[in-house]
Amino acid sequence: MTYAFGGSDTFSGRSMRAAHKDLIANQGLSDEHFDAIAENLVATLNDLSVPQDLIDEVVTIVGSVQHRNDVLNR
Incomplete structure (x- = not known):
């Protein structure tokens, strides 16, 4: 996630x-699990108290x- 948000481009x-x-x-990792992690991240x-515009960007x-x-x- 660090790289995705503009952090260091060095990852080993x-x-x-x-x-x-x-x-x-x-x-059995699936879309359901991916969605649950995304929901937890947003929560x-x-x-x-991260501003909504930044949450939307995330x-x-x-x-x-x-x-x-x-x-x-895939």
Whole structure:
């Protein structure tokens, strides 16, 4: 998420696809889980009194088809 929001472009960890591959294969990670995490993120941002325009920007970035497809290996 740091990279997605303009942070450091240096990351030595696994790709989103590689990081979630086992969760998909062994735990059934799905759109339902992705949506639940997104809802929890929005609730947390609301609890932290983040302005709605910034929350909307977060939802646009995190909820993009590209990010969803990367996480769910599509």
